Amino acid sequence: MTRPHLILTLACLFCVSSAMADSVFSPVYLDGALEGFNSNDAPHAASTADGNPGTTLGEQRRWAFERALEYWELRLDSNVVIEVAAEMNDLSCSFSGAVLGSAGPDWAYADWVPSAGGSSPAFANTVYPSALANRLANRDLDVDYPDIGATFNKQIDESDGCLFQTSWYYALGEAPSGTISFFATALHEIGHGIGFLTFVDKASGSRLWEMDDIYMKFLLDHSTGKLWPDMTDSERAASATDPSDLHWVGPNVMAALGPLTGGVSDGHAHMYAPETLEGGSSVSHWDTAIEDSNGNHELMEPSATGSEKLLITGELLQDIGWNDVPANDCNFASYRLTLSSLYSGTNEHNACVSVTYDGALIYEGDTTATAGREVVLKNGFTVEQGATFRVQTDPNIGL
Template identity: 30%
Template sequence: MVSGLAWGQRTLPQAKKIRTTASSDLIFLPAKGTVCYSTGQTDSRIGPPPEFLRRRGGRTTATTAQIIVEYEGFSDSARVAFQYAVDIWSSLIVSPIPIRVRAIWTNLGGNSNGSIILGGARPYAYVAGVQGALKANTAYPIALAEKLARQNLNGDQPDIYCQFNSNSQVNWYLGTDGAANGSRGRQDLVTVVTHELGHGLGFTSSFYAENPIGVWGNDSNYGYPEAFDHFVVNATNQQLIDQTLFSNPSNELYRQLTSNNLFFNGPLATQRNGGTKPKLYAPTTYSVGSSISHLDETTYRTGTANALMTPSLARGEVNQNPGPIVMNIFTDMGWKSTSILHERLRDSEDLLGRPITFRATVVSDTTLKGNVRLSYTINDTTRANATTVNMTQSGSEYTYTLAAANTPRIIRYWITAEDNSNRVFTSPAEAPGRALWTFRIGTDNTPPTITHVPQSTILSTADSLILTADVFDDFDFGIDTTYIDYRINGVAQPSVPMPRLGYYVTNGVRSNNIYAVGVLTFASGRIKGGDKIEYRIVARDRSKARNQATLPATGYFTVNVAGVGTAVSEYVNDFNATTAANDFSGNGFQITTPTGFLDAAIHSDHPYVDGPASQGYEANYTYILLKPIRLSDQDPFIRFDEICLVEPGAAGSIFGSSDFYDYVVVEGSRDGGKTWVPFDEAGMPGPTTNGSRPITRNSSGRMEPKTLPTSVRQVCTNAVK
C-alpha cells in the first residue's frame, strides 16, 4: 500500500473547455449565499405586482421568463406557495433561457436571540467574460449571464440554489392569498420565497468583512467583482471597488462596509427614485449574509413599497412585490438591457487584399435609439481618431464591410448601440475605455502560445505519464500539430502526439484554441527510482510559414522518477528529523516549520495559490509516501493530525463532483500508485458518497482572511476499510 496526501482546488470539469474570444476567460466561479431572518411581528400587507395580476388574469401574454423548479422535501402546499412566488418573478423579468432553481426544504435551526433563519439563496454559479455583458471583467450570476448572452451556459445545472427552514419553530403560512397577517403572526412563505429568488437572480454582492479586514471579489485573487458590486458607493460617491481609493483587502474597506452609509449608484435606480441613490444595509457590526446584499432596514420600513429586499421579515409581514427600487436595480445590472452578440475577428492572412465584413446580432429588451455603429482605427492606437460608421440592419443582424487593401493592417474596433433611455451598450463591454477588439491582416509570423502545468515527479511503478496543454493561435487558421518530444536519462524517445481533446467554445462558437492531451507510456520496469524523464511540448500552426512554438523555449521540463521502497510493517514519522522528507515525493508540499508552528510537518504554501487561468484556476498538489506498508489483518490503522483552511465549495456538493472544492484527501493505493482510493473516515463527520466517508472536508471557511482554520482534528481510521 502506498499512501498519499493530496488536495484539489476549484476542481472544474475538463471535458469541455469554455472561453470567450475576448481577452478575458469565460470562467465559472463559486457563489456565496444570503440569509433572511424573521424578527418581530406586523400586520402589513403588500400584494403582488400589477404585471403578475395582469398575467394571472389573462390580460397579457407578453414574453417573460420561464422558471423551472426542482423540489426536495417540499409538501404539496409548500410547492404551491413556492410556485406562486416563481410566477411573480417570471412576470417581471425577461430571459430567452429557462431559469432553473433547486429548492430544498430542510432544517436550518431554531430560534436564536429572538430571530430565526427563514431561508437562504444564492446564484448557483457566476460567469465572467460573457457576451452581452455590461461591465468588463465582471462575475455575473449565472441566470443573468445566460440572459445577456442569450444562450444556455451551464446545461441542466441549476441557476439558483435555495433552502428554506423546515424547523417546527417557523410558523409558516402556506396560502397564496396574503392572509398571513391575519393568522396569528405566521410567516408568509410566498413573501420569503419572493425575497430569496431576488438574491438568486443577482441581488447579492461579493463584499465580506471580518474585523479588521474588508474584501471583495469572486476569485481567491480578489480579481472579479460581481455585477452588483460596481454600483456600491459611499455617501461621497466613492466606488468601493475602486482600488485607488480602497485597497482590496484592507481595513479602509472594512470601515466602509460597516459605515451604515452605503448606496446603490445605478443611473436608473437613482433617477427613478427621485434622484436619491437607494441606501444599502451596512450596519456598524458586519452581518454575514445580510450586509450590503439588502436594502437598508431603517430607510425602507416594513409595509412600504421597497421593504421586500431588506434583511429581516416580521411575522405576519406580507410583501409579494419586489418594489420599484429593486426592479430598477435589476435594470441597471442588465435584466433589462441590449445585448451585442459578436464573434470578434481574428488575425488572418487570407483577408489581405479582400473586403472585411463585421457582423453583430443585437437583441434588445427595449427600443434602440438611432443606428448600431462600428468604430475602428487602422494602424492607429489613438481611439479618438476612430472612424465611426452606421452598420447595415437586416432584422436583428447588423453588418459593415470595409474595403479591401493590399497592405498589412492592425485594426482596432468596437460596436455601439444606444437605447431610448440613453443607455449605451458596447462590444467589448465598456469600450473604448476598458477594452477594444484587435486583429491583424497580413503575414502570420507569430508562433502559437502553449500553456502547460509542468509535472515534476512520477513513481517508478507508474505505467504512464499524462500531459495536458492549452494551445492558442490568434490567426484564423488555428493549430496544425501538437506533440511531445521526450527523453529518458538523456536518451531520445519517439515523439508522442498530443491529439486535440476539445476546442474552446465561446457562446456556442468554436474557436481555434485547443485543449490537447498526450500520454507517455512505460513498459513494466522501464523506469526506476533516480531516473529522469525530460520533455518539451511542440506546437505548429497552419499558417503559410508553419510557425512553431516550443515549451519550454529552451531545454526540457524534468520529471524525477521516485523509487518505491521496501515494504514495512509499520511507519511512523513526526517530520522533525532532517531526513524526514526522504520518504516522500510530490509537488506543492514540503516538510517545514512555518512561523507559529512548534515543530515540522507537511505544509502547502500559506496561503495556497490558484492554478493558471488556462486550467480554470485549478491546482492539484500531491505528496506521496514512498515506503509501502504491509497491512496487518488485525485492525490496522492510520493516525495523523490535520490542520487545514480551504475555500468552500457548493453547498451539498459531494466529493468527486465538479462543485466540491477545495479539499484535502488522504488516499491509499494497492497497485503501486496506478489507482487511488480515499481512506474511510470511520464515522468522522464529512460528506458521504456511495456509503463511504473519505477523509475530505468541504470547508465551511471562506477564501477571505480568517483567524481560525477550517479543520483542526486528530484522525484515526481503519486502513483496510
Template identity: 30%
Template sequence: MKSNYSLPLWTILSLLGVIFILSPAQVGSAQDDDRLPATEEMHVIIVAGDKETPTHIPAPFSAAEIATRSQAPEAVPININYNPASCGGPISAWPAAARTAFEYAVDIWSLLFESGVIISIDACWRQDSTGALGWAGPSDYYRNFNGAVPNRWYPVALANQITGGDLNAGTAEISANFDATQTWYFGIDGQTPSSQFDLVSVALHEIGHGLGVSGSMRFDDGTGSNECNGGIFGTGCYGWSNSAMIYDGFLENGAGQNLILTYGNNTGALGTQLISNDLYFNGPATTAANNNNPAKIFAPNPFNPGSSISHLDDATFSGTFHALMTPTISSGESNHYPGAVALGILDDMGWGVMDFSHVYVDSQASGVEHGTQADPFDTLIEGYQAAGNYGVIHMAAGSYAEAFLLQRPLTIQSTGGSVIIGN
C-alpha cells in the first residue's frame, strides 16, 4: 500500500447526475495556453442507484497479493494527500478504516498500468449536502505536448505518463472528494451490507474519472449559466479554447459517425446526438474488450449533467463485470475491478494498460513480456501469476513443460490449435 495517490482532475459528477462546466470566462488565462486548470465544477460524480440485484465483482487478486504487488517496482507509484488545504469547504478527519479502503482502491489501480511516473491524489473527506457519494477529476489538462494528439486536452496524469515527466510541477494530478455523511462500508472484502455504500467501489470509480474516463460534451438547457455559447436550449458543444478532450474524439453514434468530425460545435445537431441514447466509444482496445463492438455510452434524454457521456451505459453494463464505470452504485453493491471495457477506454486514450481479465501466453514469444496479445508471456506460470480472479489465459498452440497448482477461479483456453501442458 502506498500512502499518497493522485489522478487527473476532470471527472464529471455522476452520482446526482450533476455536472458543472467552466464557462469561457472561467477558463480565463488558460484560453491561450496549453494548460487548462480544472475546477470542482468540472468534476464527475457518482450517485446512488436502486438495482434490485447489486453486482459483486471481486478484485483481481487477494488482498494479500494486492498489497505485495502494489509495492513491486513495476507498480505505478500513487501518493495520497489526505485533506490538503486545497479541499476547501467543511471537511472531517478521515476515519482510519476509510483510509484503509481508499488505499486498497489505489493499490488496485497501481497494478493496472504497464509503467508510469508518480501520480498524486488529493483526497477530501467532505461534509456534503448534494447527495453525491463522491466526485473527482483531474487537477489540470494539457495539450500539444510531445506525444499528444494535436489540439486535444489530456488529463494531467495521462499527460505525465506520455511525456515521462511532471508537467504540473509536483502538485496533485487528481482531486477526489467523498461525502463523510453517507452510510459507508469500509471493508475491503466486497461483502457490503444492503444498507451501506461500498467505499472501495466508489473510490475506484472516481479515480477512473480522474485518470480520464470523462469527456467535455455538454447540452445547453437554455436556463441559468450558458453551458454552450449563446445559451440556446438544445445546443450541444464540447471542449475549451478550440480543443476537445482526448476522450471526446472516440465518440460516435449508432451509424458510426464520429461526433467531432460529423457535427459542428455549438449546434443543435450535436445537441440532438447527446440525448439520443445511441452513442458509443469506438477505439480498438475498447471494441476488442466488448466482443468487437463499440461500447455504449450513457446518453439519456433528458441530458444528465455530470453523468451523461462520461459513463458506460447503465442499462447495458449494470450487472456485468463492467459495472464499475456506470453512473450509479446501489447500496450493497461492490465492484472491485474496473472491467476490460473501461480499461480499454483508458488504453485507447494512451495509458499502457494491464488488463488481468485477459492474459496471453505463447511459448515462442521473445523480447518484452507484458502478457498482452502483442507482448505475451512465454510461460504458463507467468500467465497464471498475472491473471486475476475469473480471468482468461489465452494460450498459443504449443507444448508447455510446466506444472502448477490452480488455486483460483479462471479459464485457460487455446487461441487456436493444440496446447499441451505438462512434461
C-alpha cells in the first residue's frame, strides 16, 4: 500500500470550501456534485459507531480529512493560511496493492521578498514548497492558487477488486480488520504537502529551475561522502538508488536519533532509496527500517504499517525551516484506545486523539486518562469506590 507524492497543479472546477475558523489550514474540495468528498452515499457504519458524525459518506470523508488538517495545525505555526485542494479519484489498485493517496505542493518559490515580520529564505537560489515559503515570507506569495494538492483513492471504497474488498475507515480509531485509516493516510499526504519531499527529478538527477531545493540540502550519500547540492545530476540519480547510504544530516534530526533502534548509522537517519527507483516514493520518505524500541515506524515511511508515529519527522520539518514541534509522546496507532478489562493499581491511559472506555471497570487505585482531543466514557463504565479517576485533554500532545 504505497503512498507516493505528486507535485500537482489543480484547477477548481467544482469547489466546496469548508471553513475552519481561525485555522492555519483551509480545505477546498474539488470533487463534482455527489462524488468523492461530496458523495451522498450511506455513511460507513463502523466509522459512525466510532465517532465520525457524518450522515453521508462525503460528510464522513470531509470530517476525517479536516481532523488530519487540525492535527497538523497543532504542530505548525504560520500567519498565512495554507489552502489544501483535495479530491478523490481512481488511483492504481489491485487485489494485492494500491496507491492510497498522493499529495504535494502546488507551487514552489525561491528568493522572495518578505512582508513586514517575514524573512528572506535562509538559502538564496533555493526552492521552497509553497506553504513553507509563505510562512517564512509572512505573506501569500500567490493568492490565486492552493498551496497543496491532495488526491485519495476512491476505489478502496468502491471496487471489490481493490485490496480484496478493503474499505476506508473514517473515524479516528485504530482501523478495524479489512479497513485502512483515512485519517492516518491524510496525515501522511499532508506531510508531503508541507515539505517532506524533494523537487529533484530522481530518474535524471536534474533540479527544478536548476536550483537546489531546501530538502535536498540535507541529503548525504554516505558511500561518496557528498551532499546532494555538491553532486552532478548523474551522481544524484545514482544516489537515489543507493540503499542504506542515502542519509538525512539535518541538525535537528541528528540530535533526536537516540530513541531509534533501526534505520540509523553514523549518527544519520536513512532515507528510502531502493535499488529500483520508485517514482514518487524514493528519497521523499524515510527508510522502512526506521523504528523505535516499541516497534513503532515513522509516519513518513513509503507504506502504511499500522504502527506509525512521528519519530523524527517533526525534526526534519525544523531542519527545512518550520517551527519547533511539540514532543512526540503518544503512539498514533493507539489514538483511539478501547478498554474492556479490569484494572488495578495505578494506571495511565494516553492517546493522541481520544481515549474511549467501553464498559471498563477501574478499581483499586488511581487512573489518569490523557488525550489530545477527548475522553469518552461509554455505557457500563464504572469506578470502584475509593479509586480516583482523572481526565485531562491537551491538544499539544499529538504525534
